[in-house]
Amino acid sequence: MTDGMKHPGTSGGYSDKKGNQYELIWAVEYALKCIQDERRSITYEELDPDLAEGSEFTYVDEHDSTHVFQVKRQKDTSDKWTIDSLERKRIFKAARSHVAAKRQYHFGSMISCTKLRELSNRARESDNFNSFVQYVSANQELMREFEKLAELESLGSREEVWKVLQSMHFAVMDEGEYKKIVITLAEAMLDGAEGSVLFSAIGSVLLDNLRKRLTKNELLDLLAQKKIFVPEDKAKQTARDKVRDATARWQRSVQRELLDPEISRPEATQLISQLDSARLSFAIGAAGSGKSAVINQVVKELKSQDVEVLAFRLDRCEDFNSIEKLGGQLGLSKSPVGSLRRAADKRDAVLVIDQFDAMSLMSGRLPNSHDAVADLVDEAMALNIRVIVACRLFDFENDHQIREISAKWKAQHVTVGDLSDDAVANAVTEMGGDFARLTEKQRELLRLPLRLVLFKEIIDQPNAYSFTTPISLFNAFWNRKRKFCKKDHPKLHFNDTLELIAKTMSNKQVLSIAKRELDCNDYINDAEILASENLLVFDNQHISFFHEAFFDYVFARQWLSDGQNLVEFLCSQEQGLFRRAQVRQILEMLLAEEDFERFREEIEELLLEKKIRFHIKEIAIIIFGNIGSPKDEDFDLALWINSKEPEIGQHLWRKLIRSNWFKLLYEKEVIQEWFASGDPGQQWLAHTSLYNAMVNHDEIAIKFLAERYDLSKDSEQVLQFIPLEEIYESRSLFEFLLDLARSGGFSLDNERWTSLGDLAQQEPSWMLELLDACLESALKSKNDIGIIAFGSYNYGFNESIEQLVELEPQLFLKTIIPYLLDAMSKTEKESIFYKNLLSDAHFNLLFPSSEGADDVGMTLYNGAVHALTNLVSTSRPDKEEIEPLLRKLADDKHISAQALLFHAFKANPKCFANWAAELILANDDRLQCGYFSGDNLISHEVVQAIAPHVSSKLYESLEDKFRDLHVAYEKESYKEWYRTERGKRSYKKKPLPGRTAFNFLSELDCGKLSPLGIQRLAEYKRKFSSEVLAPPPGITITGGFVGSPISLKAAAKMSDRQWFRAMHKYHDERVFPSLVGLSMLLKKFTVDDPSRFAGLAMNMTPKMNPVYPRAILRGFSEASIPDNAKPVVFEAIRHITNLGLGECDKYLGWSLRHLAEDVPLDLVEKVIDRTLYSFRLKSDSSINTSPHRDLELEGINTTRGSLAYSLANLLSYDKDGTRTAKVTPHLVKWASDPVLGVRTCVAHIIGACLRHEPSRAYEAFDQLIDTNDILLTTRSVERLILCIGNSTPEKIDPVVDRMLKSEEPKVREAGGNIAVFAACHWNRAQLMERILAADVDIRKGAAEGCVKMISASQDSKLVLGALHKLMNDEDDEVRKKIGEIAEVFNGHELCLPADFLKELIKSPTYIHVIPQLLIHLEKVTDKVDDLIDLALHRFIEINGDDIANMQTRSYRILDLVIRGLAQTKDKKRISALLDILDYLFEMNVYNINEKIERIERH
Secondary structure, eight states, rough: OOSOOOOOTTOOHHHHHHOHHHHHHHHHHHHHHHHTTTTEEEESSSSSHHHHHHHHHEEEEEOOEEEEEESSEEEEEEBBHHHHHHHHTHHHHHHHHHHHHTTEEEEESSBOHHHHHHHHHHHOOOSSHHHHHHHHHOHHHHHHHHHHTOTTTTTTTTTHHHHHHEEEEEEEEOHHHHHHHHHHHHHHHSSSSOHHHHHHHHHHHHHHTOOOOHHHHHHHHHHHHTTBBBBHHHHHHHHHHHHHHHHHHHHHHHHHTTTTSOOHHHHHHHHHHTTOOOSEEEEETTTTSHHHHHHHHHHHHHHHTTTTEEEEEEEGGGSSSHHHHHHHHTOSSSHEEEEEEETTTTTTTEEEEEEEEGGGGTTTTTTHHHHHHHHHHHHHHHOOOEEEEEHHHHHHHHHHHHHHHHHTOOOEEEOOOOOHHHHHHHHHHTTTTGGGOHHHHHHTTSSSSSHHHHHHHHHTTGGGGGOOHHHHHHHHHHHHHHHHHHHHHOOHHHHHHHHHHHHHHHHTTOOOOGGGGGGTTTOHHHHHHHHHHEEEEEETTTTEEEEEEEHHHHHHHHHHHHTTTTHHHHHHHOHHHHHHHHHHHHHHHHHHHTOHHHHHHHHHHHHOOSSSSSHHHHHHHHHHHOSSOOOOOHHHHHHHHHHHHHHHHHHHHHHHHHHHHHHHHHTTTHHHHHHHOOOHHHHHHHHHHEEETTTHHHHHHHHHHHHHHHHHTOHHHHHHHGGGGGGOHHHHHHHHHHHHHHTTSSSSTTTGGGHHHHHHHHHHHHHHOOOOOOHHTTTTOOOOOSSSGGGGGOOOHHHHHHHHHHHOOOHHHHHHHHHHHHHHHHHHBTTOOOOOOOOSSSBBBBOEEEEEEEEHHHHHHHHHHHHHHHHOOOOSSOOOHHHHHHHHHHHHOOOOHHHHHHHHHSSSEEEEHHHHHHHHHHOOOGGGEEEEEEEEHHHHHHHHHHTTOHHHHHHHHHHHHHHOOOOOOHHHHHHHHHHHHHSSOSSSOOOOOTTHHHHHHOOOOOOOOOOHHHHHHHHHHHHHHOOOOOOOOTTTOOOOOSSSOHHOOOOOOOOHHHHHHHHHHHSSGGGGGHHHHHHHHHHHHHOOHHHHHHHHHTTTOTTOOOOHHHHHHHHHHOOOOGGGHHHHHHHHHHHHHHOOOOOOGGHHHTTTTTTTOOOOOHHHHHHHHHHHHHHHHOOOOOOOOOOTTTTHHHHHHHHHHHHHHHHHHHHTTSSSSHHHHHHHHGGHHTTTTTTTTHHHHHHHHHHTTTOOOOHHHHHHHHHHSSOOOGGGSHHHHHHHHHHHHHHOOHHHHHHHHHHHHSSHHHHHHHHHHHHHHHHHSSSSSHHHHHHHOOOOOOOOOOHHHHHHHHTTTOOHHHHHHHHHHHHTOOOHHHHHHHHHGGGGSSSSOOSSHHHHHHHHHSGGGGGHHHHHHHHHHHHHHOOHHHHHHHHHHHHHHGGGGGGGOOOHHHHHHHHHHHHHHHHHHHHHHHHHHHHHHHHHHHTTTTTHHHHHHHTOOO
16 A cells, blocks of 8 residues: 655656656746746756655755655545645655755645645744744634644644744646646747647656756757757847737727826726736726726836736737637737747736727627637736736626636726816816816716817817717817818818718628728728828728727718618618617717707607617617707607507607606696596606606696695605605705605604705705704604604614714704703603602613614714714814803703713813813712613713812812712612512622712722722722622613533633533533533534543543533544544543443444544444444334425434444445444344334445445345335435446336335335436336326426436436426426426536527426526527527517516526627527517616617627
């Protein structure tokens, strides 16, 4: 048996090394590192025995430090390395040896050892051992790993472990990805062959020179023999020139859109600052937000820092499927990363990818490029090249592939927004303009960077400040450019060239065209002139406009000048999404040029023409609805369209209920007619129109509502019309709300306060008016408890009060304090605790509350506290303003008013010290105000605060008052104790009088006290040295109950003796909570330190409560037990077993489950013995007779079932049959257990015996199933059936037949499931025919079985044929089972054959897989437009008009339509997908217009 570690002299030599490709990848990478620096060297397989121990190769770096590499591709079939598995490979022993020799030790693998990597990283970051332990102790998992390492003999003490970890390095590399990265590195460094050949050549050199130390020169000499060489400086310069040329082309394309001088963008600074922490950064923003400009500023700054940058636009690339092809398109001789790395040489490098969204599935522009782009990012990361990408917000949010790249590399994101007003102002000033002349609307337009570029071009023109729309800005820009271009180039065909390009693009529905398209009219020279004027862009033999928006503008100009009409234009080609943007631009240009007559003509023809697609009509309806000031002619047109096409009319009216149409519709009495009709649809139109008009047409709308509603009775209906979010924009509307509040229609507990969030911020005085009106109404409504509204909870109200307090504390107090005092007066009551003051129902007992959790009353009160505190806390508060309020509080007779006053005193004790003292001396009751908890009175805090500032005379008076202070509360507290506790054996101590006096006297300066005061204080200190005063009646102090009577911290320090003492104390069931709590604590510590508690277990006795040894066993079951601790743990388990505590038997097997391979035979016999005993006892028979009962769960919860299950686990590690031989004599007897649940556990034992004793196992199996058929439906018996059938199918044939004939439906269903397995794996094809023709229960089982076969990648004709029949089954329960096939819908590739998926979509089963299949089609990278087409049509067929209300699913359908349109070139499919899009618009699917507008040009 080998340990897997290479030892000196045991190498398999060349052939062995050649076979280990994974190891070779590591060696090739470090050979390349050697080529970078002549001081480095590599030795593949060391000759020196010391260096060879646990080593594949050694690498010496430029500092003469030796690095030893041990590489293990994988660990059998496990998914991670554990300390035990690495110890068996002798990794730690080798590491310690190398570290002792001052070497670095590296362990590389394809599978992870995460905790060890974290420990080694932390060890290197820690300055000393103590700081390392301090960090690790804070993480239980890390500490557990560290303790395991410390227990290894191969590593030594804890501090030695730390030292070894400092020089250990753990790395995880996927073989395929790692090889790609190394090949890219080789391409960056070497010439003479393509990447894979370079890799092979270096590998060959290493394998041919085993045990030889190779430096740069030796490696290059050997590679030269294979005609591989380092590129000369000239080659590096060539690479640098090509990279810089590509970047310059990108910069030229961007600079056409930039101002000069550029606007400094804060987002650029953000991106640069992120480069230190983020390897991948995203610049995200909407179209036109200036992402490219931001990236350009980043590039310029990086270049100034001598960073090598490669920048390019992804949308200007042709589709590619490899990074090499991408490099070719960019004019590079190698991949972009390889070229950049070579160009940078040893300098920093950054890769910049603009228009990253071109690779999104939504765009469809680069359908085959995703994997290559992902590889590009991966390789850049591996070669320490930072990556910055610019991406549209829409694609980042909606394309899962882009999100996955971001998540994989933990990318940081910077959102690029519109320009700020300051940025616009500075830019306008820089270009010599006057920002003050711009209207608000113009300033808003110029926040988009492109428009500032246009404005700069026209700023010196007479009418520069007359633009009102983007189109008018483009008009001025066009005229300016044409004038100057024609001046310099009189023969230039300015209009013709631009319009020809726009027309050609429109006809092809693309955003760039080939240069050759201009050859026929000989416009190439004109285009080049226009490119020099930054109107056009030449890139890779393609021409495009400098900005997409300019294309839209030029096309609309050309279209209008040609005199076409929209219907003719649209009907000439398919009306795709590209056309939507053009229709919008044309109609908006007609409006901008005030050609209203033609605008109406186009609208009428377009909406009434049946050949026009609905999504096009929708954009026309939207623009018609957006007319700024509609006229009678527009209204007449709407009526005409409604009369000719009522369905279109309904869509039209829905867009005409905007504020801009309200006045016209009101004057035409349309609103009134809708409102009065009994038709819900028309009433909705009226209500929505009124709501939209409330701010801009407030007087008309308010009058309309006031005439039709009674504010006191119909407040809820009226409130629905008021846009509370915008109410600060209309005083008339606000006064209407005030009227509602005064009539009780808008109260303090109204949930719509949340919508008033901006009112307090925008108009705080208005909010106070509203508060005043609501309080006036609220204080009229009172019950036995108090003011009704004060007891409600209203989060929105609370937020408004917080804002008011911060913004207008003084006005808030003036408004609120009279109402608070009125509320106290209305709910006042006498109290035995106060002589001269009164309590109230709301405020006199105050408790700390969670943020935002106060009721309305307490929110107002606490708001007053905060406002008072804010006003008086300044060094010189405005006494003229604040004192009248404070006097009002001081004169009030309520204890809660005094508490408010005391908060003011506490906030500025120096200012109010003497007045506060006088008030306290005047009335003892003031010392009782403001309970928070126990002794913590606000009055106590006030005395503490004012004591240093009061006059000497008042100080003496306060001492006299406090020395012998008696309060009613202490007397009542003593009475309460006497009544309830006297004579009891109680933990509650007797409350002693004088505590309040002690508290207040303690706050005075002892040095200023009189001799009598000092004497009395000393008496109090002795009296109350250990006494804690109980809170007054009515105040409850609560605390969390912790089951364990001992804290975790204390338990960690307990000795074994103390543990036994605690177990003895908490032995009786009468202290059950403490008993259970302590046992849970014992289990936890056993998990953490199994060796120590195994020793403790050895001293347990039979007299102990079984809960404690059971806790030890359970602890062992969850612990990670190192090899050196196993003997003592086994001994502890033996001891517990010998105690004879039957209650522990159930957990005996559990304790061994992670040790099964190493359990001694005598302990196996102990488990067998306890199993036999439990089977004889049979005391835990099931009484559950439910038909839905879980037999396996019942079984595992019995002692003998649990032991049987554990015994099966021990047998599964029986290498030679010794354990099995001990069990088989009892097997048939156990299989006869009367409890079916126990038999399910015995099935596990039978299965484990099949390996060494198959005949005895078969005999027991026959006995096991000789019972109720229902046993055959359990998972454990089903697994046993399949296991036996795999080797002896003829033994299972009668069982399957029995199941299919059973009278129990569940058994027949299970039989159908097993029959599918038999048909596929046991050559029982005839069974498939039988079950497909059987009853519904069997077919349900067959459906489940077929789905399992598909999930296990069994796509044979037999299974697919069965699925085809079952997916069309007449019974929906069968089809639902087939629907579970949706679980396989994952990943980036189609999970099942496309033809099968088509049949599934056509079948009635489709309804059960719709969500998962649609998501799958959205995510796969395959071309699936045909499946999308079919799936969406079926979805609409199934759901019909209900689709409008299915927000989430309909949104996903829209994504799929867009993706399908992007993927397909087939005209019929395009038409079919557009039909779906039209339907979605007709159904008015949620938010569809907003989403389509964001992706029209994708």
